[in-house]
Each structure stands twice: as structure tokens, then as C-alpha cells.
Amino acid sequence: MKSLSLFAFFCIISVAAASTAYPSVPGLDSGDCGLTGDEILLVPPRREVYDAGRIFDISHKYTPELPVWESKEGLANFLWLAVSMKNGSRANGSAMQIGAHTGTHVDAPGHFYDNYFDAGFDVDSLDLRLLNGLTLLVDVPRDANITAEVMKSLNIPKGVNRVLFRTLNTDRRLMFKKEFDTSYVGFMEDGAKWLVENTDIKLVGVDYLSAAAYVNSVEFHLVFLESREIILVEGLKLDGVPAGLYSLNCLPLRLVGSEASPIRCILIG
Ligand SMILES: *[C@@H]1O[C@H](CO)[C@@H](O)[C@H](O)[C@H]1NC(C)=O
Ligand SMILES: *[C@@H]1O[C@H](CO)[C@@H](O)[C@H](O)[C@H]1NC(C)=O
């Protein structure tokens, strides 16, 4: 057993080094380190970046450690094998239970406006043209929440419709920490107002669980969602991505009647 795991260790190293070969099945390439018979080592590919920066995956993985709003426990046991081959089923079938605002997710106007919720402004009503298109990734000065002054200093040109705001949250790796942290950086009310009144930004992306700073999270959300024109994408994974212009592709689930949905977002350079 010991020699097998040592072998597996070298195998993983060499698979990771052979970055060009995808799709590839370990064991089929010559020089690859597949074992024989039923000992073949299967190593699934896991990537954050494809083709040296052509595609960046900016959604977080769903794991038990993913932080959850106001929780110390994280997502914990959200996923289980409802039917399992080990128990005689023909296939493995997982089931899960998560809040709709878990991990990288999108808010619909019904999140803080009950009349919008009742009128059906759910995630299925969000405009895919806004969730997909040219996007600016900017670095926010690390010493403050996003106030009007900070917004001014970013000099985001008119005509820019989508902006992802990278903050201190990314440096602090808050989305990788299980315990919810109220000291995350977000928009202050004057910053949100400034954005609404002085820019053409209709998609706001942030790097922790809420676009609005914790102190007055509800009030600050109201500023964004009132017009029903602004889409908030929260909990993005923005580490390791150079600031600049990208094509953003974000697709929420079609959860009819829900004011939020997990969302898969990628940037294409
Ligand atoms: C099926 O589920 C078992 C656990 O019961 C797991 O060990 C196994 O890897 C799964 N098989 C596949 C093909 O995913
Ligand atoms: C298999 O079934 C047993 C008995 O119902 C249960 O205790 C066990 O957790 C199940 N295992 C898996 C992998 O589903």
C-alpha cells in the first residue's frame, strides 16, 4: 500500500506537469503512469485557468468549507449519495441541499423588495445579455469600503456596463475561510448611490457573499436593486486574474420563484 501511494504521488506530479495534454486519460499516453489491471490511477483534471489565461474560472467550488452568510460552520454536509453503487444501486446519484445564495451566486430584485418578489422578478427573469458580455475587472484600493470617493477614484468610463470589483476580500481569501467574516469589504450606501447615478454599470460583481458592506447590508442592497436594472453577482473568485477587459459569461439556474441562484461565471481573455 505504501509503495502504491508513493507511486500515486509521482504520478500526480507528472500529470500536473503535462499541462498540454487535455483531454487525456491517465494510463493511455506513453510515458504516463497508469497502473495495471484494476489498479489504474484515475486523476480527474481540476483547473482554475485554461490555456495560460484564455479562460479563467471565477466561480468557487462547492465544498463543505465554503462560507455561508452569518454561519461559523460553512456549508458543511450539503451533498450526499442518495443512491450508491456500493450499496447495490446501478449508478451513483447524489443529492444536495443549499441556500440559493450559497457560494458564487446572483441576486434578483425580489431579494429585498417583496413587491418585486410577488410580481415574479426572480432569477429566471434576469437578462442574459447583461450576464454575458464585455466586462472590466478593477482593483479597488485596499484601505476602505467602496464609498462614493472610492468609486470616483476608479475612473470607470461611461459606457462600461459590467464591472467586477476586486477588493481586500480576495487578498484575505475570505471565500476560502469557513467562518463567515463580517469585516468583509463591500459597497457603502454612498458608493452604491454614486454608481447608480454616475455610471452605466448594470452588472456589479464582488468577491465576497454580499455586494453591500455588512454594517447596513439591507439598506445598501436597496439602492442597487430598486431600479431592477442592476444585477448583483456575489462571491466571485477573482484571485490570480490580471485586471483588465474580458468577455464575461455567467449563467444562473432557472429557479422559477427564487430571488437568487448559484451561478457559474467564467472570464474569457
Ligand atoms: C460511486 O459511489 C461510491 C460510494 O458509494 C464511490 O466510492 C464511487 O467512486 C462512485 N463511483 C463512481 C463511478 O462515481
Ligand atoms: C449504504 O446503506 C447503509 C444502510 O442503509 C448505510 O448505513 C450506508 O451509509 C450506505 N452507504 C452509502 C455509501 O450510501
Ligand SMILES: *[C@@H]1O[C@H](CO)[C@@H](O)[C@H](O)[C@H]1NC(C)=O
Ligand atoms: C469595511 O466595513 C466593515 C463593516 O461592514 C468593517 O468591518 C471593515 O473594517 C471595513 N473595511 C475597510 C478596509 O475599511
